[in-house]
Amino acid sequence: MNDARSRLLYVGWTGHGNLGDDAIADALLPHLPAVEPWHVPHDPKAFAHRVLRGGLRGAGDRAVLVGGGTVVGRRNWRLLLEASGLLLARRRPWHLIGIGVEDPSFQGKNSFSAGGELARWKGLCKRFDRVTVRGPRSAALLESVGIDAEVVGDPALLHEPASPIAPRDKxxxxxxxxxxxxxxxxxxxxxxxxxxxxxxxxxxxxxxxxxxxxxxxxxxxxxxxxxxxxxxxxxxxxxxxxxxxxxxxxxxxxxxxxxxxxxxxxxxxxxxxxxxxxxxxxxxxxxxxxxxxxxxxxxxxxxxxxxxxxxxxxxxxxxxxxxxxVGVLRTRLRDELARIRSGAETAGSLR
Incomplete structure (x- = not known):
């Protein structure tokens, strides 16, 4: 993989028939030409397969990009990111944009947020240059454990209809x-x-x-x-x-x-x-x-x-x-994209 394509490793739940996560990736990746076109698998066996097939090669030149979704505060995502940082993407800082934070007030079948999980993210969040989130509840949850965050909106808001459609009545x-x-x-x-x-x-x-x-x-x-x-x-x-x-x-x-x-x-x-x-x-x-x-x-x-x-x-x-x-949030998201793109390009030029 050449240098122009190996700076950022996109971590996202994509390719599973979920319009939302695919919409996030489609909104971001065309604007970030330095993203490696491989998405970290969430299945442990698939992750191991990636590592064994050469994932360690170039790990020191890669940084993580988390593109969105409800990530922070979930144990499964924390373990995935820690493994990615150890084996696949060792360069710092990492980047994220408009992520969601799992609210521990909701405990479902696979929420992975019990037992004070959110507080365990404080050290991991220090690897990111900035923490930006989907909404005000996400920001408040992070503030409760000492993590500063700014609301920029969900990255899928970057999509716009090709042309306006007149609404029908009723x-x-x-x-x-x-x-x-x-x-x-x-x-x-x-x-x-x-x-x-x-x-x-x-x-x-x-x-x-x-x-x-x-x-x-x-x-x-x-x-x-x-x-x-x-x-x-x-x-x-x-x-x-x-x-x-x-x-x-x-x-x-x-x-x-x-x-x-x-x-x-x-x-x-x-x-x-x-x-x-x-x-x-x-x-x-x-x-x-x-x-x-x-x-x-x-x-x-x-x-x-x-x-x-x-x-x-x-x-x-x-x-x-x-x-x-939405227009206000789109401006924030575009500013974040420009900042991430600039940071990745600068890091790449210093290697």
Missing amino acids: LLAVNLGFGDDLWGHDHERVVDAAAGLARGVVADGWSVRFLVINPKDRPFAEEALRRAAVTGEIRLATTVPDYFAAVGDCTVLVAERLHALVLAAAAGVPMAGLEYQPKCADFLASVGSAEWSVRTDRVTPEILREHVDTLARQRPTESARLLGE
């Missing part, structure tokens, strides 16, 4: 899907709430479009429509352009997946969030939409309908406000 978009666990540990409640919402709006003359951004989530959309006993559209949107095309003309979005919310914000579509884990509320707060977050253990069709009706009434104002918030 078109509700719904996205259902979650990771490994959720508040209340009962996704049936969420599907029931979405079904009740769909039934109610269709009775009042709305159309409903379910957006599926991870193929494994399609059964949730199908079941919600079955329970609602209404006719609705299900649209698969597993790339950023497809998602923008699917969400852009909707009046309002109600979404569970984090990056269904992030990309809707990037398109200026008013949204209410089904907060399956704290990271969703963290993002919504970053764009001034905290009031539209509903935890999945508290959600009801009535709460969702109230949010949808309010957002629909003030659709133009809310869309403009949202785009203004």
